[in-house]
Amino acid sequence: MKSFQVKKVAVLGAGVMGAQIAAHLVNVKVPVVLFDLPAKEDPKSGxxxxxxxNLKKLKPSPLGVAADAELITAANYEEHLALLGECDLVxxxxxxxxxxxxxxxxxxAPHVALHAILASNTSGLSITKLSEALPEAIKPRFCGIHFFNPPRYMTLVELIATPTTQPQILDDLEAFVTSGLGKGVVRAKDTPNFIANRIGIAGMLATMKEVDNFGLTYDVVDDLTGKRLGRASSGTFRTADVVGLDTMxxxxxxxxxxxxxxTDPFYGSFGTPPVLAKLIELGHLGQKTKAGFYKKVGRDVLRFxxxxxxxxxxxxxxxxxxxxMLRKPAAERLKLLRNSTGPQGQFLWAILRNGFHYAAVHLASIADTARDVDQAMRWGFGMKQGPFELWQEAGWLDVAKMVQEDIDAGKALSKAPLPEWVFKGPVAEAGGVHTAEGSWNPSxxxxxxxxxxxxxQRQHFPELLLGEAGPKFETAGTTISEDRNLRTWTLDGEVLIASIKTKMHTLSPEVCEGLMAAIALAEAEYQGLVVWSGDEPFSAGADLQALLPAFMAVGVAAVEDAEGFMQQMMLRLRYANVPVISAMRGLALGGGCELAVHSARRVAHMESYVGLVxxxxxxxxxxxxxxxxxxxAAENAKTSTGKDLLPFLTEGFTAAAMAKVGTSAIESRTIGYxxxxxxxxxxxxxVLFVALNEAKALFRAGYRPPHKRLFPVAGRDGKATILGQLVNMRDGGFISRHDFHIASLIANVVTGGDVDPGTLVSEEYLMTLERQAFCSLIEHPKTQERILGMLNTGKPLRN
Known part of the structure; x- marks a missing residue:
């Protein structure tokens, strides 16, 4: 059977969601045609x-790089409907x-290709009712597809079938949305607002109701219902502002x-909150109008x-x-909140109880399994745990009894009792809805x-819910060696994997030593080495905190030795006799970026943020x-007819001197990382699946490391040009004197120092300049102030 391939997509509607869906399709290299009504004036696709x-101006950016907006084909319904016939997905x-x-x-309908899938991106309209307008030939290929805003960053996509949707259509679309778009798919039943918005918006309405009951302010509530509660850092009311109050x-x-x-025993709680109605009446729609529950005036954040x-x-x-209380284990946490006497604690218990109650009562009607609910809330509302996960962790029957007691006492939002399956049968016996066997399907x-x-099958270690069975990368495969810094292991006996275990996957001397040993083992017994640490970040860089004691005890010589050893490790990576692949997710900063750029290849998740900081x-x-x-710069200049190295050096110098970090893997490619x-x-x-296959492919293609060779540098002339620009920035007050000093040292290294333009140098020569400059700075009082400031506050100090 021929597999379904999406070679081109049409998006109908160039509003907020349509345009951003089109942008994300461009990010993942899918050609896209964006349609809207014909404009009254020329051009008709205006x-x-x-x-x-407008996509280029939005923050956070829907595009990996703003220039890729030009890859979206503009179309209108009057002139371009024939283009639909070229599209596999509409x-x-x-x-x-x-x-x-x-x-x-x-x-x-007459223009949609005979094989194409037609899907409606709606946040809650009935997909079955929508399908009634379609010809019989298209109905089997029609379904709902609900992206969450913003589509580039939000993981969740809900797929909704109608009674006439062919099962294979949903399977094909799920495969494309998962692997092609990088999303987490949940299949929802065709009920109002599907799963995530049904649970999430009901939860926000219930939260607003409880806010009034307990007399709390919006900023206090957001502080309570953000990261402290294991939810999105924006909490409740900031989230509403981001979503848009009109959308809500x-x-x-x-x-x-x-x-x-x-149809919903909680219906009495679905009235539009007075504050929401008033803000909409005033035109305060949230972030897009710069005023909602909050308004920023200068540096001050005001609340309505x-x-x-x-x-x-x-x-x-x-x-x-x-x-x-919220840092306590789940069982203790919920009991403390329920028994607390203060309004903030009572409020927290109330919203958690309401969430458990609502999810349990509606599970059978909105989803196939409890897994769908918990994944939807994780991926769509930024929760660390879905409601059933937290309930299960805190002790299933104990929490169920507390919730039912509140229902019986009239404290809950509805008198509807918890379903019978909560207290009796397999769920009660298993202690929850998620088990090694699977997740509970009440129907x-x-x-x-x-x-x-x-x-x-491309996901070796998929995201698991509490109680689910599945492989964990920390213990999977065959361990070759392991200590507190690094684990080397293999899944298939063909490629070696090195997983850094330090906090933020920082590079200590011990980690570098472990990586050197892993390279030697890979060369002797394997087809390649993949550096992959399982979760984010890839690496936050060198472990400065580990260097400080040695610096204090021995002096700068200890730092120079550590830096020299790290440089040796980087060159060992680059010239290894088997391919070394950096498999990247999240941050790759400083030493993490250096590790990546010295690897034979990089396999990066799109939301990887790479830079020398x-x-x-x-x-x-x-x-x-x-x-x-x-x-x-020398390699790029070699392909040019010009002989001046400086133009090829400028981007890299600027990126390092300004600590520029790519805001996507796509942008990191434009910077050169x-x-x-x-x-x-x-x-x-x-990422791991692709990296392992890339290592094998390179090996089987006869991989050889690059030759060590000398290359030309810009020399003193290039350095003088850069310093002239830096002097202007310093004298104009754009950078501090210490910034100027640091940037001058960077310029000295990348141009090769005091040598003639075009002088051939080795990597070791430049690394010596790097090491000398690094060590001179670590003794500098202003640099020491910056290091201590970062270690104490986590924020850069400008001095």
Whole structure:
């Protein structure tokens, strides 16, 4: 059977969601045509053209690099409907109006390719009702696809079938969305607002109701319901501002219009909160209008006050006693909150109880299994744990009894009892809904395993829920050697894997020693070495804290020895006789960036952020990062007809001197930390799979390391040019004197120092310059101030 391939996508609707979905398709190299209504004036695709141009201005950016906006083809329904026939997937993303969507389907139906999937991006409209406007030939290829905003960054995509959707269509789309777009797919039932918004918006409404009950302010509530509670750092009201208060009101209205007391026993809590109605009336729609529950004035963040309809000073924090409670183990935490006498503790218990209650009552109607609910809340609302996970961790039956007691006492939002399966049968006996056998399906009365589509074979270590069985990278495969710094192991006996175990995967001398040993073992017995540490970050750089005691005891000589050893390790990586692959997720900063650039290849998750950031602590890259910049400039210049090295050096010098970090793997490629030959992987859990296969492919193709060779540098002339620009920046007040000093040292290294332009040098020569500059800075009082400031506050100190 021929596999479904998505070679081109059409997105219908150039509004906020449609344009950003198109942007993400471009990020993952899928050609996309973006449609909207014809403009009244020329050009007729002007609505789309303006929407695409606006993508470049949005923060956080929906595009990996802003210039890629030009890859989106602008189209309109009057002139370009024939282009739909070239598309394998058509995503409708126009406004949430049933009548508008159905009218559009009738217009496009004759032009949709016979094999193409048509999917509606809606946050809650009935997919089955939408399908009624389609010809019988398209109905089997139609479904719902609900992206969360912003589509580039939010993991969750909900897929919703109609009674006529072919099962294979959903399987094909799930495979593309998972591997091609890098998303986490949950299949939802065709009920109002599906899973995540049904649970999440009901939870936000319940939270707002409890805020009024306990008389708390929005900033205190956000402090309580953010990271302290294991949820998104934006908490409740900042999240609403980010989502958009008009969007939230629309989702609330979907609940109000499509449910009632008989279909949802919590319906009485679905009234539009007065504060939400008032803010919308005032035109304060959240972040997009620069005012919502919060408003930023200068550096001050103000919060809205309903009584006065004015903004008042914000920034209040929760009582720290509840912060300490929230750090307790789950069982102790919930009991402490339930028994607390203060309003903040009572509020926290109330919203958690309401969440457990609502999820249990509605599980059978909105989802197939409890897994779908917990994954949806993790991926769509930024929760560390879904409601069922937390409930299970805290003691299933103990929590169930506390919730039911509150229901019986009239303290809950609804009188609906917890379902019988909560207290009796397999769930009660297993102590929760997630087991090694699978997750609870209340409709079938059994635990159900995950879907085993072929695409999931690419995920060696998928994200697991509490209680689920599955391999864990910390213990998987065959361990070859392990200590507290590094584990070397293999999954298949063909490629060796090195996993750094230090905090933030920093590079200590012990880690470097372990990596050197891993390279030697890989050369002797394996086809390659993959550096992959399982979770984020890839590496936050050298372990400065580990160097300080040696510096204090022995002096700068200890630092020079450590830097020299790290440089040796980088060269060992580069010239290893088997391919070394850096498999990157999250941050790759400083030494982490240097490790990556000295590898044979890089396989990076799209949301990898790479850069040489040592300037932030008053240092320069000291483990070969500047040497890499100089070498790459020489290699790039070699392909040019010009002889001047400086133009090829400028980007790298600026990136290091300004501590520039790529805001995506795509941007890191434009800076030069990733190359065109490197692979960018949309799904974080596929990075290891791709890296292992890349190592094998290189080995089987007869991999040989690059030859060691000398290369030309810009010399004293190039250095003088750079210093002239730095003097202007210093004298103009754009950089401090210490910034100037650091940048001058960087310039000295990347140009090769006091040598003639075009002088041929070795990597070792430049690394010596790096090491000397690094050590001179670590003795500098202002650099020491920056290092201590970063260690104490986690923030760069400018001095």
């Amino acid at each position: 609505i789309v053209i303006r929407a695409v141009e 995503i409708e993303a126009i406004a949430e109006r049933m009548d508008w969507k159905r009218d559009l389907y009738q217009k496009i 009101a629309h989702v609330v209205k979907t609940l109000q219009d499509n449910l009632d007391e008989t 006050e309903l009584e006065s309809e004015e903004y008042v000073p914000g920034g209040q924090k929760a009582d720290e006693v509840y912060g300490r 079938k009365g059994r635990f159900e395993a995950r879907r085993s589509l072929p695409v999931y 040592e300037v932030g602590v008053g240092l320069i890259p000291g483990a070969g990062g500047l040497t890499y910049i100089a070498r790459r 990733l190359l065109e030959s490197d692979l960018i992987v949309p799904h974080k859990d596929e």
